[in-house]
Amino acid sequence: xxxxxxxxxxxxxxxxxxxxxxxxxxxxxxxxxxxxxxxxxxxxxxxxxxxxxxxxxxxxxxxxxxxxxxxxxxxxxxxxxxxxxxxxxxxxxxxxxxxxxxxxxxxxxxxxxxxxxxxxxxxxxxxxxxxxxxxxxxxxxxxxxxxxxxxxxxxxxxxxxxxxxxxxxxxxxxxxxxxxxxxxxxxxxxxxxxxxxxxxxxxxxxxxxxxxxxxxxxxxxxxx
Amino acid sequence: xxxxxxxxxxxxxxxxxxxxxxxxxxxxxxxxxxxxxxxxxxxxxxxxxxxxxxxxxxxxxxxxxxxxxxxxxxxxxxxxxxxxxxxxxxxxxxxxxxxxxxxxxxxxxxxxxxxxxxxxxxxxxxxxxxxxxxxxxxxxxxxxxxxxxxxxxxxxxxxxxxxxxxxxxxxxxxxxxxxxxxxxxxxxxxxxxxxxxxxxxxxxxxxxxxxxxxxxxxxxxxxxxxxxxxxxxxxxxxxxxxxxxxxxxxxxxxxxxxxxxxxxxxxxxxxxxxxxxxxxxxxxxxxxxxxxxxxxxxxxxxxxxxxxxxxxxxxxxxxxxxxxxxxxxxxxxxxxxxxxxxxxxxxxxxxxxxxxxxxxxxxx
Numbered sequence: 001x002x003x004x005x006x007x008x009x010x011x012x013x014x015x016x017x018x019x020x021x022x023x024x025x026x027x028x029x030x031x032x033x034x035x036x037x038x039x040x041x042x043x044x045x046x047x048x049x050x051x052x053x054x055x056x057x058x059x060x061x062x063x064x065x066x067x068x069x070x071x072x073x074x075x076x077x078x079x080x081x082x083x084x085x086x087x088x089x090x091x092x093x094x095x096x097x098x099x100x101x102x103x104x105x106x107x108x109x110x111x112x113x114x115x116x117x118x119x120x121x122x123x124x125x126x127x128x129x130x131x132x133x134x135x136x137x138x139x140x141x142x143x144x145x146x147x148x149x150x151x152x153x154x155x156x157x158x159x160x161x162x163x164x165x166x167x168x169x170x171x172x173x174x175x176x177x178x179x180x181x182x183x184x185x186x187x188x189x190x191x192x193x194x195x196x197x198x199x200x201x202x203x204x205x206x207x208x209x210x211x212x213x214x215x216x217x218x219x220x221x222x223x224x
Numbered sequence: 225x226x227x228x229x230x231x232x233x234x235x236x237x238x239x240x241x242x243x244x245x246x247x248x249x250x251x252x253x254x255x256x257x258x259x260x261x262x263x264x265x266x267x268x269x270x271x272x273x274x275x276x277x278x279x280x281x282x283x284x285x286x287x288x289x290x291x292x293x294x295x296x297x298x299x300x301x302x303x304x305x306x307x308x309x310x311x312x313x314x315x316x317x318x319x320x321x322x323x324x325x326x327x328x329x330x331x332x333x334x335x336x337x338x339x340x341x342x343x344x345x346x347x348x349x350x351x352x353x354x355x356x357x358x359x360x361x362x363x364x365x366x367x368x369x370x371x372x373x374x375x376x377x378x379x380x381x382x383x384x385x386x387x388x389x390x391x392x393x394x395x396x397x398x399x400x401x402x403x404x405x406x407x408x409x410x411x412x413x414x415x416x417x418x419x420x421x422x423x424x425x426x427x428x429x430x431x432x433x434x435x436x437x438x439x440x441x442x443x444x445x446x447x448x449x450x451x452x453x454x455x456x457x458x459x460x461x462x463x464x465x466x467x468x469x470x471x472x473x474x475x476x477x478x479x480x481x482x483x484x485x486x487x488x489x490x491x492x493x494x495x496x497x498x499x500x501x502x503x504x505x506x507x508x509x510x511x512x513x514x515x516x517x518x519x520x521x522x523x524x525x526x527x528x529x530x531x532x533x534x535x536x537x538x539x540x541x542x543x544x545x546x547x548x549x550x551x552x553x554x555x556x557x558x559x560x561x562x563x564x565x566x567x568x569x570x571x572x573x574x575x576x577x578x579x580x581x582x583x584x585x586x587x588x
Binding site: 120125 | 314
């Protein structure tokens with residue numbers, strides 16, 4: 001088994017899901033509570049990676065991150081190299097690719113909150129920020145865990161985008177799914193099998209956590 | 225004194241435009257906002273609290289302005305320092321009763337916060353429930369906790385949107401008593417929204433009636449609810465008989481008019497209202513204001529005596545509901561003793577006796 005590839009995948013998934021949480025919480029908050037009529041446009045953009053072929057996203061990302069792209073040029077002046085075929089490049093493109101998996105569960109749990117509870121908080125003198133920390137966030141924690149876990153799992157399993165932007169550099173961009181592909185190409189079926197089984201197990205575990213949470217099995221305020 | 229003067233228009237593609245107009249002063253103590261659902265009662269509370277914004281007008285308490293369209297002032301709810309108890313109560317499900325009550329006191333220091341929480345918990349008898357979560361409370365306990373939470377912050381106004389709906393009369397009276405005792409020392413305006421006549425009587429103080437976005441009348445419950453101005457208010461106020469009628473003759477010198485109750489040719493004498501001959505009006509009559517006789521009465525001052533038949537008799541607690549047919553249907557309430565002594569039976573011929581002033585003309 002290629003532990004290097006597994007570790008790389010886990011590192012990528014952990015980095016991406018943590019960054020995404022910071023990014024997705026304000027975005028989901030705005031999408032859930034804004035009264036702006038045009039917000040469906042932003043909702044569509046956020047959901048785009050759900051339907052877009054990974055190769056399309058990867059292709060545009062490669063162009064943007066490469067030495068002639070806008071992001072690539074910027075990173076060239078800051079870091080001295082473009083982001084294509086680097087771990088940072090993978091993180092950036094994975095943020096885009098897994099965005100809906102973080103935003104949607106958060107948005108759903110924000111929208112499901114009883115508006116009267118938020119109104120009650122304001123009437124008791126709380127600013128929107130205090131309401132957010134003291135009421136919205138504690139009541140939305142199943143959504144938070146779902147967002148974290150789903151974006152982790154989705155990033156862990158991504159293939160097309162990684163191949164387009166990262167290529168196949170051992171230790172830098174060769175993730176578990178790329179490694180499996182590689183082994184199948186070179187007829188190493190038993191190696192591919194052990195890697196595939198491990199990814200399957202992790203994915204199942206992660207989904208079991210999410211669905212368990214949604215059924216409020218471990219919710220702190222379901223009946224004791 | 226809370227002064228509320230505003231207008232708000234609602235547009236909806238599938239219903240006619242709704243316009244809410246209010247110009248009221250609210251003094252310390254209870255004021256009941258009474259009217260059928262959809263009258264605009266809750267919207268008034270929402271505008272006072274800042275959850276909704278009026279189109280134009282002014283809302284102020286004492287010298288503090290909450291909303292003024294002319295000077296473009298509109299304080300957000302968190303800066304109005306008021307209390308609002310929703311029908312859903314909206315207790316924070318993740319906090320204990322004590323944490324709920326101290327939620328609004330984050331600005332005060334620890335000692336003061338503790339003191340206020342204790343006082344509120346004692347006033348509303350939730351001391352023993354302090355460590356419970358809302359889901360572990362009964363309906364009445366939740367209502368007490370919600371009141372304690374709202375009043376712990378020493379608000380300058382208390383808004384109550386049907387907070388005691390679903391409680392039995394005894395429990396409701398007990399909570400109202402706690403609320404009165406609390407307000408004896410605070411003296412703040414309390415606006416109590418309800419569409420339930422029993423709650424109006426239980427509070428028994430000033431009533432403002434509303435229907436379709438306008439204030440119709442104000443005064444004590446007896447005056448206001450015994451002379452309803454619209455069919456919807458009459459219905460909400462508990463008038464069992466609301467009949468369609470056609471004006472046949474006006475007699476201004478006697479202060480009455482004669483109306484016919486279609487499809488029958490039954491005639492009634494009712495107090496003179498703002499109507500012309502031929503107008504369609506509604507007449508509201510309480511079931512308890514109608515007398516029954518088994519023989520045609522004579523030498524009576526009551527002007528309306530109608531022959532009819534008993535269709536059904538139905539015992540309901542301490543009274544019997546009689547459905548009678550005189551060409552149109554009437555509901556009449558009599559005591560079980562009266563049923564016995566008159567030997568009332570379905571199918572029997574009886575006379576209904578109605579005083580002119582028991583017939584209330586409510587606009588069409």
